[in-house]
Amino acid sequence: MADTRKIDSVLLIDDDDIVNFLNTTIIRMTHRVEEIQSVTSGNAAINKLNELYAAGRWPSIICIDINMPGINGWELIDLFKQHFQPMKNKSIVCLLSSSLDPRDQAKAEASDWVDYYVSKPLTANALNNLYNKVLN
Secondary structure (H helix, E strand, C coil): CCCCCCEEECCCCCCCCCHHHHHHHHHHHHCCEEEEEEECCHHHHHHHHHHHHCCCCCEEEEECCCCCCCHHHHHHHHHHHHHHHCCCCCCCEEECCCCCCCHHEEEEEECCCCCCEEECCCCCHHHHHHHHHHHC
């Protein structure tokens, strides 16, 4: 029997509105997430995370694009370490990339703040892996 338990929330961080739209649509199609939010920059992500932290609504899953203008995904991870240390084990952090650069994947695997490295766009299989990690 398929697992139908729901995830509280997902935060998508990607500078491309179309990618955010596609990922939101794919997530909605799974019917397993209560709330999906998206932002289009590293600065907006920090603001949104501060807001969610203050409200006690930290996301279950955070998906971050690596290559963004301004604050990129790696810099955002560094900011997480500085500002959100108490929340380290409260979310699954997934780096999203359209890059085939093996250095990004190696860096993600070496990071204790990154749980998954996924090629864009998200797939149902990748989402099920994320959901299972959150729920188990």
